[in-house]
Amino acid sequence: MKEMDTIGFLELNSIAKGIETVDYMLKAADTQLLMAKASCPGKYYIMLCGQVGAVERSIKVGTEIGGRYIVGELLIPRVNPAVIQAVNMSKIPDKVQAVGVLEYYSATGSIIAADYAVKAANVELISIQLGTGIAGKSFVVLTGDVASVKTAVEAGSEGAKKKAMLINKIVLPNPQKELVDSLIQ
Template sequence: MKLRTIGCVELNSVAQGMHVADEMIKAAEVKLVMARPICPGRYIVIITGDVGAVKSSVETGCYIGGDMVVDWFVIPSVHPDVVPALTGTTVAPRIDALGVIETCTTASCILAADAAAKSGSVYLLEIRTASGLAGKSFVTMTGDVASVNSSVEAGVKGVGEAGPVHSHVVIPSPSEELKNQLL
């Protein structure tokens, strides 16, 4: 599935999240990419469609979700590596330098991943959603050291006001044992 525009609403209620997902799909001509619980008791809804439909759907989701909305976004031209990294279907040729950005919400992590991928010659390895992470999320990426450095910096800035970024690091030459755990 080739996606151009994606939108997301992250909520701190599973029940309200399911309601929001249903209303977002009914609000505009969009397709559901992901709707599932994430830890701790949060729920994420990601949809795709044309820009206007996605914006309308996300607005509806934020309105219906009200105080339960933790974070949200619309990315009009998402980088093609974002969804495979989110769904665990990324294939990287090898791991050179390793970059990691850890955020406090899944939505802000996806924003960071998109900005990082757009800014440099890196491969997104994984976007790990909040499951088992006390609500935090992280993205890992690889490439040459200079590209990973610039991409991590751009990813941190790309979060903008959605943040905050909890932590970030670039490991210039990760050990073979760590690389094996990442692939």
């Protein structure tokens, strides 16, 4: 497989249809599955990566198979690699000057917002939490200096507003270490 610079994501409100959809998506094009999992409240998330054309084909097939069960979809060419890393694992940087949080009603919103945020300012993603145990909501946690975090949070909320409903956004200067540690548990 050539360089994987694009991610595709589908959010379905049926687990069974999600399992069927991911199989068809993987058979449709040369893509790599990054995540396929059930989540609260009975949603199913599919994330894959590859070259733009391949991911576009997989998403097209996925939306056809998923049909009325699709509640969110996205395709991000030239995605920042930090977005993929933050979905797959959480980490706390050595030094935290400020923390920003963007909270959405859907997983799609957090993925889009995270990509806009890291492209807009010198910030580091701590995590992207996608719906598990939080009633299908999602949130992005990022860090950097206060000005960069403010810029990133604004860019993330603006970038995702056409695709997802923002619940809330915050910037905390000099957060307590215990709070920061709790963000990835």
